[in-house]
Amino acid sequence: MGKLRQFLESLGDYITMVAQVFWISLRTPPSWRLIREELYEVGVLSLPVVSITGLSTGMVLAAQAFFQLSDKGLAGTTGLMVTKSMLVELGPILTAFMITGRVGAAICAELGTMKVTEQIDALSSMAVHPLRYLVAPRFIAMAIMVPILTVFSSAMGVLGGFIVAVDLYGMAPHTYFEPLPSYINWFDLFSGFVKSFIFGLLIVTISCYRGLMTRGGAAGVGRATTNSVVICYSAILVANFLLTIGLNASYWIFFKP
């Protein structure tokens, strides 16, 4: 019972924090300088890791697709398979995982350290709202940058698939791209965008919440960081399933030709 009560209280605190951050970001947004720093930190500095993830995933997908499908005469669908997988599923989820490791963990560790060394109390004591100064800029930056990074990662995946299919397996370049206009539609782009946007918000709010709730010195910061990464991964996987079901249902309402 005690554990359940603790969980429900934490969930309540988390939802309250998210609502406050939404409210602050809309009503009294933080200064542009703070947002710009976070956009650079989240977006520009994540480009290398997101590129490698997208490129290597696309290459593996193409290699597997070509190898598995060529003896069935379906090798021509390699480009379509890679693009569809990257846009709808692998791009959003793998980018979210990489951002959790690179950005989410850093956010949690930084806020956790600030918490245990009383720096967050010092902010409050100087009449500066920690949610406005520390959380809102990260929240806005992640909401903008995770979808952009996902598009970039997916594009790198398509490029990686192209390199493998064309340069390694000798596929004609036009064959790789030929089926795309017919089978890739706005719904695929919308689906990937919605997923990446939600994943970005989950990562930043969970990491900030766990950071702000850190207790117990350096060991507490370590525990909070590990904990936030595990919760982020779990939340992304569960949310991915629910979003897939919801988005598929929305297809028949909004996108059916």
Added chain:
Amino acid sequence: MPATGSSLNLKPKAEEKGKDAIIVHNLWKSYLGQPPVLKGLSLSVPQGKTLIILGKSGVGKSVTLRQILGLEKPDEGHIEVDGIRITDLTRNKLYEIMSQFGMLFQSSALFDSMTVGENVAFYLHQHGDPKTKERIPESEVQMRVERALSKVGLSGYNKKMPSELSGGQKRRAALARLIIYEPKILLYDEPTTGLDPITAMQINELIKKTQEELQATAIVVTHDINSALEIGDLFALHHDGKIEHMDEKMEFIRSDNPLIRDFLSNAMIDEKYTLSMKGKGKGRE
């Protein structure tokens, strides 16, 4: 009785000298699954005076400060600052009040991603001029930063990072961060803990000088009795979640209260104060 809608300006008026600037009434606080830390704590501090809260470690002295600063809400009871019941205020109203508070934290709490100069300038960058709330040109900010740092003996340290400072220097830099916005209520959490006696004495001198310059009302939480005797006007013993006894300095150290006698007898009290205690047979002389 104070009204939450009254003015949020805490500047002391001449006729208010001697009035209680801080009133804490029947404060109760407990944390999930633990016995109460504060059990009906009450105290008051007159305008411009310095109250020392003494007590053993872990009795809830710092919790009391956190309640007064508004960092935590009490379970019961209320706190009035300059006639405004801050425990009833919304978060936004509380932040208006908090801009006139200053707290020196036990860990100094300097922002470790900023230089010393940026730490000291932080309030001015966030709120502008403490009096007019208008933006200040950067050259003026830097001038004020240099002035605040020179007051605490850290001239030329503004480009250093907090990690490059010693414990005493960190405490001084944190004090400069307070001085720059001239708060009217100052709270000190163990300001000399962990410092060598000479550095502790220097910090005490700085606290005394700050009090004189700002004419601020202050609460100092400490278990360092000699530092307390140097800087305090009023003394209170925090025991078992309550204020056991509160009095003027000399009356406090001469008190017959057994808990005070017990606390003082275990402290290495400076000779100039032990003379006042002679006849009581107290203090490790």
